[in-house]
Amino acid sequence: MRAILSLSFLALVSAPSFAADIIFDPDPVPPMVALPEAPFSWSGRYIGIDLGYGKSKVKQEYATATTATDLFNIKQGEGAFGGVYAGFGRQARNLYFGFEGDVQYASIKGKSTNVAGTTGEFTPTWLGSTRLRAGYAINNVLGQDMGHLLPYLTGGLAFGGFKATTKTSAGAEWSASRPDTGYTLGAGIDYAINNNTIAKLEYQYMDFGKRTFSDETDYVRLRMKAHTIRAGVAYKF
Template sequence: MKRFLLAAAMAVLGTVAAQAADLAAHYTKAPMMAAAYNWTGFYVGGNVGGQWGSADAATTTLDPPVAYFANSSVPAIAAVGAQHVNSSSVTGGLTAGYNWQVNSAVFGLEGDINYFGFKGSATGSALYPCCAPTGFTVNSQVSADWLATIRGRIGFLATPSWLIYATGGAAIADVKGNFNFSDTFAAATESGAIRDTRVGWTAGVGGEYAVGNGWSLKAEYLYVDLGRASMTSNNLVAGGPLPAQTFTHSFDIKSNIVRIGVNYKFGGPVVARY
């Protein structure tokens, strides 16, 4: 009887030991942590795209007491001098900025300087109402080589890697305009030139996707309005100088810009997520 009990006890102990060994051999790993992209930090980048826009140019003259023009010529010159200039070109340049991420919101400040390539001209002619068949011609040329913007950005994260944003701020450009008036009545000529650093405004929307290791790709649309630049001249010549005759020349520039770009963010925290 004692031998039977001893054998039974040894069998039970063996079974328990085997089960304990099986339990010790099986375990579950903790879930691995994955690094989520964090948008906070300083970044630099480049962009390339296209711009299409227009300029409304104007040439007018006054009717002083001692005038070269007949009364009916003044509104005729204004009508021909109201000219529309179109422009389209490739644009591209450099970008730098800083982002702050707060949960799913991203706030930023961004600046860029780009080749703008705005350039266009227009010409119009008409007969003098008083003095046909003699007439006059007005020519306008408008250009802006470069464009810089300083903008705020505010956006939200559709996913941790996908940012949708709106942007707006100041637009700065060196604008140039050249104007010429001539006629066939007395071979009269007049000219005016404008060069001005204009500060206007810009606004737009965009999307940016983080591809990892600090790199991101973006697509963006901006509308730019540089306001109106103007000047006056008293250099009409018709058989001799006529300084009493005042001309006014002016133009504005408005443009649409669509561009793509790549940014690289330096450092910044990486947030762990499961």
């Protein structure tokens, strides 16, 4: 009996020490694995700035008697422009559809002087457009990594402010200005520098049709066209 009690007492005394010697290893922490980046997508909104160069052509259709009949036949006006643009789009597989608008401060001046020394000048003071865009996303060409390219076609409404001015050799001046609308068609290519920075190069043809420029007494009817090319960079979010 005494021996049994002694063994029980020893067991009780040694149990905590035995428990303390037991080491519970925690579950091993799995190694950190870098998550793969999401594939690039052209879907999203963007806003950017651009600079460009344009050439215009003006044809005089009609003028009152006080204006020379061919004064505003300006075969080439030219100059720079710059402004802002913004838009949004969605990519489905490789197809892309979007909408874009832009407003530009323009200085595309055209001038003509007749034999009498009278000068006619035509100037778009600002230009803009709202357009649809449709493109095809390209990640490689003939198996070669080309980054992320988006060639596209675009077209829609063009608008702007225009001014027609005449000045005789004697110093007499006449001028009229008006805002107007037309249509634009073009094509371009976007290049993704990274997920949020998009560069662009774009051509647009603008046609504003026949428009009348008038003050209270005299007027001229002109047909206006322009070709523009621009480069821009935008932030996509």
